[in-house]
Amino acid sequence: MDFAKLCGLGSTDSPTLxxxxxxxxxxxxxAVKDLGELRFFLSIDVKRDDHGFCLSQQRYAEDRLDRAGMSNCKTTTTPIDAKGKLSADGDKVTDAASYQSLAGALQYLTITRQDLAFVVQQL
Incomplete structure (x- = not known):
């Protein structure tokens, strides 16, 4: 048995589990502790139904928007130029650590929101 799989256990065969x-x-x-059915792990909400699992990071995204002071922003469709490249000649970021933290948080969101991957990669 692969040792990495011992961190969390799951099976469709309850007696074997x-x-x-x-x-x-x-x-x-x-040290073994049964935490029951998986519901929340690494800032990812997990819901199970007859067809499989549904993963959501809505709480994580809302928390990150709040930390960035953008919780009251309105959503809008924003087309992006797929061939354009960001220039290094623009204004410098005033707080590099905050920018890096927010960019990393957006990258983590791409686990459940693959539609964000291209834009996040551009950042």
Whole structure:
């Protein structure tokens, strides 16, 4: 068994999963705690239905908008030039650490919002 998979367990076969959790709990090297069904992990909301899983980062996105002081902004469609390149000759960012933090947060959002990937890559 791959050791990385021991961080979280999941199976469609409940008896096998229960047996494996019991085996791990009996081993003194592992601290095992059953947290129940996965609902929230690494700022990602997880909802399960008959067709699979639905992942959402809405709470994460709203928190990042609030931190950037943009929670009251209105949404709009903004076309982007796919062939254009940003110039390094423009105004410098006044707070580089804040810019890097926001750009990283946007990059993390591309896990569930692939439609943002191109624009975030441009930043």
């Amino acid at each position: 229960l047996s494996f959790k019991t085996l791990l709990a009996a081993c003194a090297e592992f």
